[in-house]
Amino acid sequence: xxxxNLNLIFLGPPGAGKGTQAQRVVEKYSIPQIxxxxxxxxxxxxxxxxxxxxxxxMSAGALVPDELVLDILLERIGHEDCANGFLLDGFPxxxxxxxxxxxxxxxxxxxxxxxxxxxxxxxxxxxxxxARRICSKCSASYxxxxxxxxxxxICDKCSGExxxxxxxxxxxxKNRLKxxxxxxxxxVDFYQKKKILxxxxxxxxxxxxxxxxxxxxxxxxxx
Numbered sequence: 062x063x064x065x066n067l068n069l070i071f072l073g074p075p076g077a078g079k080g081t082q083a084q085r086v087v088e089k090y091s092i093p094q095i096x097x098x099x100x101x102x103x104x105x106x107x108x109x110x111x112x113x114x115x116x117x118x119m120s121a122g123a124l125v126p127d128e129l130v131l132d133i134l135l136e137r138i139g140h141e142d143c144a145n146g147f148l149l150d151g152f153p154x155x156x157x158x159x160x161x162x163x164x165x166x167x168x169x170x171x172x173x174x175x176x177x178x179x180x181x182x183x184x185x186x187x188x189x190x191x192a193r194r195i196c197s198k199c200s201a202s203y204x205x206x207x208x209x210x211x212x213x214x215i216c217d218k219c220s221g222e223x224x225x226x227x228x229x230x231x232x233x234x235k236n237r238l239k240x241x242x243x244x245x246x247x248x249v250d251f252y253q254k255k256k257i258l259x260x261x262x263x264x265x266x267x268x269x270x271x272x273x274x275x276x277x278x279x280x281x282x283x284x
């Protein structure tokens with residue numbers, strides 16, 4: 062099933078499973094997932110005039126202006142594979158960005174269909190992320206609860222030593238969640254007022270979460 066105008070945004074904290082669900086939505090509904098981070102990295106690599114502008118900001122460690130990010134995003138949305146819609150991941154991050162995006166999409170006669178917010182309690186997210194382990198040799202990923210290695214601390218594939226990434230420590234995760242809530246709470250309020258926010262319980266099995274998301278999308282597409 063496809064839609065002539067299925068323009069979606071995924072919101073959700075680190076560890077909520079947005080990536081897993083986004084990939085399933087992309088496959089089922091034939092719309093591309095668009096990450097502004099990926100777009101900016103690709104623009105810099107291309108050596109284009111826009112890429113050079115971005116490179117100047119990024120190499121200086123400065124924030125890329127909203128206008129520039131939006132320009133890159135709108136250029137990507139203009140591609141043929143977005144004719145049926147798109148799924149945005151990582152943008153907008155602020156209400157100012159959300160307002161600018163809304164204006165631009167309305168001008169193109171292609172407004173947002175819905176914003177799906179995958180909600181998971183902080184305690185669950187912290188538990189999920191702190192249990193992740195990575196192989197020091199082949200970078201294979203494990204989870205002490207959901208995907209345990211056969212031998213503690215040793216990679217099944219190459220016998221490399223498993224380690225915990227610094228950004229998976231409890232202290233760092235708590236800070237990441239704090240920043241997320243500070244940035245996202247106003248966005249949730251913004252889209253709730255627009256009546257296009259659809260919360261999903263992300264503390265369920267993957268298939269159940271996906272079914273809930275599909276029910277929302279199918280309802281958006283119904284006449």
